[in-house]
Every structure is written in C-alpha cells, then in structure tokens.
Amino acid sequence: MPTLPELRSALLHHLRYSVGVEPDRASVLDWRVALSHVLRDRATAPWLEAARRTRDEGLKSVNYLSMEFLPGRLLEDAAINLQLRDAVVAAFDDLGVNVADVVDDEPDPALGNGGLGRLAACYLESMSTLGCPAYGYGLRYERGLFRQHFEDGRQIERPDEWLSHGDPFSFTRPETAYEVRFGGELDEVDGREVWRPATRIIAAAHDTPVVGYGGGWVNTLRLWSALPGGDLLDLDRFNAGDFMGAADLETWARTLNRVLYPTDTTDLGRELRLSQEYFLTSASVQDVLRRSLATQDDLRRLPEQAAIQMNDTHPAIAGPELIRLLVDDHGFAFDGAVDLATQVLSYTNHTLLPEALEMWPVDLMRHLLPRHLQIIERLDRRIHEVHGHAADEVHLIEHGHVRMGDLAFATSHRVNGVSALHTDLVSRNLFPHLEALTPGRLINVTNGITPRRWLKLANPALADLVTERIGPGWESDLERLRDLEHHAEDAGFLEAFGSAKHQAKRRLASWLADEHAIELPLGSLIDVQAKRLHEYKRQLLNILWTVSRWQRIKADPEADWVPRVKIFGGKAAPSYAAAKDIIRLINDVGRVINDDPETRDRLRVVYPPNYNVTMAEKLIPAADLSEQISTAGMEASGTGNMKFALNGALTIGTLDGANVEIREQVGAENFFLFGLTGEEVTARREQPDHARTAIEQSQALQDVLQAVAEGTFSPDEPGRYGSLLDHLWTSDWFLVAADFDAYNSSQELVDRTYRDPQRWQRMAVLNMARVGCFSSDRAIGQYMKEIWDIPPAQ
Ligand code: NBG
Numbered sequence: 001m002p003t004l005p006e007l008r009s010a011l012l013h014h015l016r017y018s019v020g021v022e023p024d025r026a027s028v029l030d031w032r033v034a035l036s037h038v039l040r041d042r043a044t045a046p047w048l049e050a051a052r053r054t055r056d057e058g059l060k061s062v063n064y065l066s067m068e069f070l071p072g073r074l075l076e077d078a079a080i081n082l083q084l085r086d087a088v089v090a091a092f093d094d095l096g097v098n099v100a101d102v103v104d105d106e107p108d109p110a111l112g113n114g115g116l117g118r119l120a121a122c123y124l125e126s127m128s129t130l131g132c133p134a135y136g137y138g139l140r141y142e143r144g145l146f147r148q149h150f151e152d153g154r155q156i157e158r159p160d161e162w163l164s165h166g167d168p169f170s171f172t173r174p175e176t177a178y179e180v181r182f183g184g185e186l187d188e189v190d191g192r193e194v195w196r197p198a199t200r201i202i203a204a205a206h207d208t209p210v211v212g213y214g215g216g217w218v219n220t221l222r223l224w225s226a227l228p229g230g231d232l233l234d235l236d237r238f239n240a241g242d243f244m245g246a247a248d249l250e251t252w253a254r255t256l257n258r259v260l261y262p263t264d265t266t267d268l269g270r271e272l273r274l275s276q277e278y279f280l281t282s283a284s285v286q287d288v289l290r291r292s293l294a295t296q297d298d299l300r301r302l303p304e305q306a307a308i309q310m311n312d313t314h315p316a317i318a319g320p321e322l323i324r325l326l327v328d329d330h331g332f333a334f335d336g337a338v339d340l341a342t343q344v345l346s347y348t349n350h351t352l353l354p355e356a357l358e359m360w361p362v363d364l365m366r367h368l369l370p371r372h373l374q375i376i377e378r379l380d381r382r383i384h385e386v387h388g389h390a391a392d393e394v395h396l397i398e399h400g401h402v403r404m405g406d407l408a409f410a411t412s413h414r415v416n417g418v419s420a421l422h423t424d425l426v427s428r429n430l431f432p433h434l435e436a437l438t439p440g441r442l443i444n445v446t447n448g449i450t451p452r453r454w455l456k457l458a459n460p461a462l463a464d465l466v467t468e469r470i471g472p473g474w475e476s477d478l479e480r481l482r483d484l485e486h487h488a489e490d491a492g493f494l495e496a497f498g499s500a501k502h503q504a505k506r507r508l509a510s511w512l513a514d515e516h517a518i519e520l521p522l523g524s525l526i527d528v529q530a531k532r533l534h535e536y537k538r539q540l541l542n543i544l545w546t547v548s549r550w551q552r553i554k555a556d557p558e559a560d561w562v563p564r565v566k567i568f569g570g571k572a573a574p575s576y577a578a579a580k581d582i583i584r585l586i587n588d589v590g591r592v593i594n595d596d597p598e599t600r601d602r603l604r605v606v607y608p609p610n611y612n613v614t615m616a617e618k619l620i621p622a623a624d625l626s627e628q629i630s631t632a633g634m635e636a637s638g639t640g641n642m643k644f645a646l647n648g649a650l651t652i653g654t655l656d657g658a659n660v661e662i663r664e665q666v667g668a669e670n671f672f673l674f675g676l677t678g679e680e681v682t683a684r685r686e687q688p689d690h691a692r693t694a695i696e697q698s699q700a701l702q703d704v705l706q707a708v709a710e711g712t713f714s715p716d717e718p719g720r721y722g723s724l725l726d727h728l729w730t731s732d733w734f735l736v737a738a739d740f741d742a743y744n745s746s747q748e749l750v751d752r753t754y755r756d757p758q759r760w761q762r763m764a765v766l767n768m769a770r771v772g773c774f775s776s777d778r779a780i781g782q783y784m785k786e787i788w789d790i791p792p793a794q
Contacts, residue, residue, distance in 0.1 A: 001083070002042075007091040010038045018168075023095065029165055031097055032075070032105045035088065036168035039078045043209040047218035054133040055295055060304060060790050061133035062783075063288050065318060066120040066311035067280060068112030068260065069138045069221065072453065072613030074169050074208070076103050077125075080457055081211040107162040108614040110144035111223075111260060113573075114532040115447075115639050116350050118613065119418075119776075120311055122450040122639070123783075126776040128212030128219045129452075129476060131793025132784055137284035139276060140206050140223035141260045148571045148610040153587030157574050159259070169208060176205035177227060178286040180279050186370050193328070195371040201253045202227040203283035213452050213476050217793070224283045226253040263575040267364075274360055274368055281315045284308075285322050289330075299330055303343040307788040310347040310412070313358045313404040319345055319411025320372040320379070328371070334378065338411075346787050347408040347415045348445075349426050350636050353536070357430075359401035376402055383410060383437075393433040409434045409441070414787040416445045419637035419658040421678070443786055446658055447637040448779035451478045454643045459621035461500040462647065469493065478775035485769045494761040501648060501764075504621035511618050516608045521601070525562055525754050528644070529627035530569035530611055530619050533579040536634040539568060540724075541736045542627055543586045545743055546593070546605060547704045547713075553599045562751040563602045569611035569619055581724045583607075588713040588720075616640075621647045624760075625750060628653035629743065631734045633678030635659075642774040648764040650753075652746055654739075658774070666770045670763045674746035675739040684738055691732035694740070701740045705729075 002010070014037040015023060019030045026034075054061055079085040092099040111117065120136060127134040146157035181197035188194070203224040210219045232253055238246035255272060256279050264270045285308070292305045310318055319341055326337035351357065365373045380396040387394075396407050409415050409431050417423030423444035427435055435442050456463045456475055466474060470483040487493040502522070509520035520526075529542050546566050553561050568586050572579035590605030608615065626644030628635075628651050635657035645651060645662055652672040653659040663671040676684060684690050695701055709725055711718025728737060754760050784790040 002087065004087060004090055004094065007038070007084070007087050008094055010041070011035065011091055011095065014038055028101045028105045031092075032102050033166070033168045035075060035102055039075060039082065039084070039088075040169050040209065042082050042084065042215070043078060043211050043218050046211075046215055047209045047220070050133065050217050050219065058295060058305065059133045060788070061135065061291075061306060062127060062788055062790065063284065063306055063308045064120060064124065064127075064134060064136045064311060065281060065284050065308060065315035066117070066136065066138050067277060067314040068117030068311075069109075069120050069124075069136060069223075070112040070114075070117035070613055071109060071121045071124075071208075071221065072118075072617070073103070073106040073108050075106055076457055077453055078169070078209075078211050080452055081125075081129075081213050082215040107165075108612045109162050110146075110160050110612055111138060111141055113145060113260070113571075115637070116312060119447055119639055122448065122453070122776040123780055124210045124219060124221060125212065125450045125452065126448070126780040128210050128217050129214070129450075130777060130780055130784070131212065131217040132219075132780065132788075132790055134219045135284075135287075136210065136219070136221040137280065137287070138221070138223050139257045139260075139280050140225040141257055142225070142254075143259045145260045145571070146574065150583075150587055150607075150609050153584045153591070155572055155580050155583045167206070167208075171207045173205040173207055174227065176207075176222075176287070177202050178283045179203075180282045182275060182278070182368055184370065186374065193371065193374065195324075195328070199249065199252075200231075201256065201279065203279060205283075205287075222284075222287070224280060225257045226279070263573075265575050270361075271364060271368065274364060277314050278317050278321075278369060278372075281318045282321055284315075285318055285325065289325060299326065299332075300340065302340060306344055307790070308345050309783070309787070310345065310408055312348060312350045312356075313408055316347070316358070316404040316408035316411075317369070317372060319407060320369075320375040323375050323379075323411075324371055335382075338379065338382065342411055342413050345412045347412040349405065349408075349415060349417055349422075349430070352422070352425055352430055352636065353634070358404040360404065362397060362400050362402060365402055373402070376407060379407070379410060387437050390437060391433070394437065405430065406434060413441065415442045416783075416787065417442070417636070418445065418447045419661060420444055420446060421633075421655075421660050422636040422657060425633060425678070445779055445782045445786070446661055446774070447639050447642070448774050448776035449639050449642045449646070450776045451475055451646065453617070454620070455646055458617040459500070459504055459647050461503040462497075462621065465496055465500050474772075476777065478772035478777065481769050481772045483769075484765055488762050488765045488769070491758070494758060494765065497648065497765055498757065498761050501622070501624070504647075508618050508622035512606065512608065518606055518608065520606065521563060521565060521604060523563060524565045524604070525624045525750075526565050526567065526622050527625040527627065528567045528569070528619050528623040528649070529629070530567070530616060531638075531640050533570045533572035533576070533583055535578055535582075535734045536631050538629050538631060538734055538736060538739075539570070539586065540582050540734075541629055541739065541743055542566065542568075543582070543589055543605075544701070544704050544708075544736065544740065545747060546603070547589055547707060548700050548744065549747075550593050550596070550599055550603055551703055551707065552700075553602055554596075557598055561602045562754050565604045565606055567619060567623075568605070568607040569615055571611060578724070578727070581721065585708070585713065585721060585724065592713050616643070620644055620649070623647065623649040624754070624764075625649060626651045626653075628656075628659050629675070629739075630654060630656045631739075632656045632676055632681050634734075642771060645767045645771045646774070648768045650750075650760070650763055650767060652743075652750060662771065662774070665773060666767045670766050672746045672750055674742040676735060676742075681735055684735060685733070690735075691737055692729055694732070694735075694737035695729060698737070698741050700744060701737060 014034040124136045144160040147160045149156040183198035204227040208221040232250035234246040322341040323337045326332040417426040474480040512518040626649040628641045632654045637658040654675040714720040
C-alpha cells in the first residue's frame, strides 16, 4: 500500500512526465490523466502476474464475447478495488485539488444499450474478483451509442465523443492484430474449400485492465478497432486526384467501430451490423487460438484452455468461425472441428423478443461470409443426419434466413437463460426442439450485479453504515448482508438507514441542480424508473398513472397526498418511433404538471437526459420506490431491479424476470406486486377487443386518455399522441390498460405504507439484507462450475 507522500509524488511525476505540465498550470483534465496513469501503474503488476500465472500454470480462461460493454467510469472503481480510494482523496486534498472534479471529468463509455452490456461489465469485474482468468472481448466504438438530448421534449441523438481526450487508462496494442476477411468467392482446390475474400481489414487491440476487489487479480477488457492506413488507401486513385474515392475502403474499415449498432432498418445498416459482429468475433476467436498455441501446439487441447461465452446472439458466428479456422487453417476434419468447437462454446440467451433474436438473410450472409454460410448449411445437414426425424422441427436456416439463436444453441455445450422464469420460457417457447435433442444443455443462471460499484462506490453513506454494523467483508461476500436482518427492529439503525437515504437524495438533488437546473423536493417519495425505453417495459403505464394522480390531486386538493417525484431515465433506439413518442409524452406531461401551482408541491416529473451508468449511480441510491413494471413474460431478467433493492428501495413490480426471485427472497410482504401473470397475459391477448374492454372498465384510465387526446399536454398540437392512443384502444399488445387499475391499487398501497416511516424503513432494510444472492460473484461462481468447468481460484 503506497503512503500518502508516495501517492502524491506519483501524481506529480505523471503530471510532469506523462502529461507534460507543471502543477500550477494543470487543468482538471491534466490531473485526471495523471491519476489514470498512477492507478494503471498500480494495476499493472498484478495484471502481468495474472497473465504469467495463466500461461505458466496452464490455467483455463474465459473469453467473454460481447458486442456491448457498459463499464461506467473506470477510475473510482479501480481505486476502490485497489483499496486506494481514501489515499487518492487524501493525496489530492494535500495537493489542493478537488478530487470530485477529477472524478467527474472522466467520460462514461457508452459501449452498450442497457442491461446486457452492463451485465458484461459486472461479470468481468466479478471474474477478476474471483481470480477467474478472463478476457472480455468487444469493439471500441469511437462514438459509442449516442448522447441523448431533449428538444421540445423530443429525443435528439448526437455522437458521443468519449474518446476526444484519449483513453489514458488503457494500452494500445497495434501488434496484437488480426486480419478479418469479408466477401469474395469460394473455390474448390484439391477437394478443399478455399475462400478468396474481397476485403481484408486489420483488427488491433486496446486493452483495459479490469481490477478485482482487493487488487489480487486483474483481467483484460480487449476492445478491437480497425487499423487504418497501409493497404486501405488506394494510392493510384489518390495520385490521380480522387482523394475521397481513394479512401473508400479506409472509410468503410473505420465505420466498423464508429458507433454501436447502426439502425438496421436499411440494407446497408444490416450489412454493417453483421460486419461489425463478424469483425469482433473473428478477431477474438483468432486471438483465443493464438494464445492457446503460444503455450502448446495441439489445438485438440483447446477445451482444457479456453471457454468462449457468446453474450446473446450477436457473436453467434463464433461457431462457424471457429470451425472454419480449425478446418481451413489447422487441418481438422469437419466433424472433429464441430465437436471441439461445441466443447469450447456456450451461449447466454437474453431475450424472447423476436425482433432481438437475430435472423440474417441468406443472401447477405452469402455476400459477406460465403464460407460461413457453407459451414452453417453443413451443420444443418449434420443435425438431421445425426438425429433423423427427431430433428424435423429444427432449422438453422428457414424462410431464407439464418436463425442465429438456433445456430448458437447448436454449436454450444451449454446454453443459459438469465432468470428462472426466463429459462423456463426459453425452454418452452424458444428452443423446445433443440432442447429435446440435447437434454441438459439448457440451464439457468440468474443475473447478478457487482456490490463494489452498486453499493460501495455508488452509495458511500449506506456502505459505511453497513460496514459499521456488520463489519467489512460483505463487499466480496454479499450474503453477509443477512446479518442486517437483526437490525431491522432497531430504531436507531432504522434512523441511520433513513439518514443514509436522505444523504443520497441530497447528492442527487445537488447534481440535478448543477447539471440540469432541476429542483428536487427532498421531502418527497422518490419514485424511479430508469432503463431503456421500450413498450414492454411500460414507461407508458407509469406516465399515464402520473397523469391520473395529477387529476385526482386537482379534484381533491385538500386531501393528504404523499408528495411524489416521478423520475425517469432512459434512451430509445433512434428508429423506435413508439418509444420516442413515449419519451415526448413524459416530457410534455412533466412540463404541464411541474408548472401547476396547485399540485407542484405534491407531484413532479423529472427526466434528466442521457441516462448512463454514471447517472444510475446517482439515481439508484436516492430511490425509495423502484418501478419494475414490464408486461409479464417479456423482461428476461432485469438487473436494475437488483440494484435498487440492494440500495434499500422497495419494488413495485409484476411477476416477471428476476422480480419473481427477488420477491421470493425479500418476502412477498416486502414487495408491491400487481398485474397479470405471464399466462394471464397470453390468455388476455387472445380475447377479442380486450383493449377496449379494459379501458371501458376503468373510469380513471378513460379520464387520463381523454386529457391526452384533448391536447392537455400538447396544446400546440392536440393530435400529437393520436397513434399512441389509437394503439391503446385497438390492440394494446403490452396490456397497459388491462393492468392500469391493479397498478393504481398497488401505488395506493405504496402511499399508505410510506406514511409509516418506521415500517417503510424496516421493509427497505429487509430488502437490502436479503438480496445478497444477486451478487455477480454468485452468478460467476455458477458459470465457472456449471458452464466453463473452471475450478475456484486457489
Ligand atoms: C436484456 C434483457 C434484460 C436482462 C439483460 C441482461 C437484451 C437483449 N436483453 O431483462 O432485456 O436483464 O438482457 O441479461 O438486451
């Protein structure tokens, strides 16, 4: 552990020699870069040591392929895990630098959409904490997802310049580079298939250390980017004066890691997206093989050395790619290559939604990856040869499309769903035929979250209180929170717990005031729904209920209403029109309600733009109520639900995803349940005219819809929400209307409960105490044992 003078002089050293400025002239950015170097130095020794041990002892490592990673800001997390946070704060104090400014200067890399990308980041951190050798593989999107702005309440997308000041915590490794090939033709030479690609792009690595808690083990997040230059510039065209045309190929290469998932509503968008997926997968699989061959020369031993985890279907081309490399480059027979690949690969399914389960047109696949299409066709034939009629219902290719979920299943030795309910639905509705061919292949691993970031970093007041009561150690053994149950009846503890919550609310309030000029009434019940905007997540139900609450306060202003702040956070996909309508409605409703002098001390709507990991770290600790209100059967798991409960928020939710298990753990009496079950949802959708019937049965909902239809919230354009309303009356696939009254009753119970602060506090403590099993350490322990066959670290 460095002493204060050592840390101080390390900061000064890097300020001078890595950044090149004197302390009296240093900007916040300069100090941040210096801090990045100091922390990276501290991570490097255990990092190199972990790599050495992995090589020398022949340890098996995990290769986690994911198109998305949402790591959040790195520095504070690294400082905590290296157990240097207090020392860093003291060193900056000593230097007269405001450490909060330095921490806030760091950009939050938005290399993902939501839960799936954040899960990948929690899992990498847990693998390091558990000493499980691992590489996270992804793409280094130059502009990330997008930065969300609101203009007149509408979502506007702008490029996210997270790299504009460099990436000082990472190492660039231009020599760790692989050629990735696209397009071209297949030829048969001496009975072997030879792929003659049209385009070759070099993928080069950027490595970020991922420090485990305690600093004992450090893994790598390896992100690829296309290496420009070299052959990519057409010098003949350039010399002939065609400067733009000369750079066509270079432009295309750079496009591969420019932004996360371009809109795939156009053919070109689809082609780029499949190219991105292949670019990630091919570079990563080649790297896995190279690392294996660096320690021994027999690839038949690959399953003893490497597990490859496909995070959803995006890297599902890994099966054909691994088979291709084994057959075409390493002399394997096809069947042997398939068996080997299957032993190495496994696949996590994160959704039942048809639009998120990828299907690539055969023509596109032939155009971009002709050899892979051939391998997929052969895999499909092989399944039917091996299983005969039992495989009649299994099709890797159907209606002119390659079904990537089925492909991933067929090339994996284990497939997992992400919550008990989800896995059950995957088994019954998604892969029943494949599962019948290979019983036991599909298992459940319920998602988890890292307590280091989601409690220790995000909620210091509460984390300190926990340590004070039950001692340290819970950070890497979250089940220990159970000890808090003994304190749930202790009035002194409940008060301290309440004051930690209040502190988090004050932090949120000052951030909202500084960054967004929004005032947060601190005495209110803070009610938060923060997640991607999606119809199934039903932000619409939440905002329609908010309107209803407003109408009722106005109808009965003298009644004793519990003051509420409804906070929303989340982005919509740029091409998702219905979700964007909902964003605009939330903002329109907010404008009217927040301006209403009659209600504004009892109801507010707050929607800060550009939700990301950093904002989550502010919202979640401050929340009293967590909104987990998806249409049952549609949310695979949820992980936000776990973060809120861990921070002592109570959940209002449906029986969906991991809500089911959270409720089992915390106790039904400590959870506000409402709404149709998955089976009831299916039955209700089949009833003719169910939407209209539900609306006609709820006077409260009719009043709300009428206000929206009349333009109460969009007086300049009363018809603005015509299509949204029309959808509610005629189809309402997400059953907003059917669940409206039940949601309202549950919200009324929330109010009644909140009026008794001791009772509320006790329920919140029990929530926190009982969600230890949702630690990502537990989840990763299960992956190691049940999927990767990696023993616990010694
Ligand atoms: C999401 C699910 C969430 C789940 C995360 C992580 C995709 C495709 N799926 O419910 O919607 O928590 O994955 O498993 O992003």
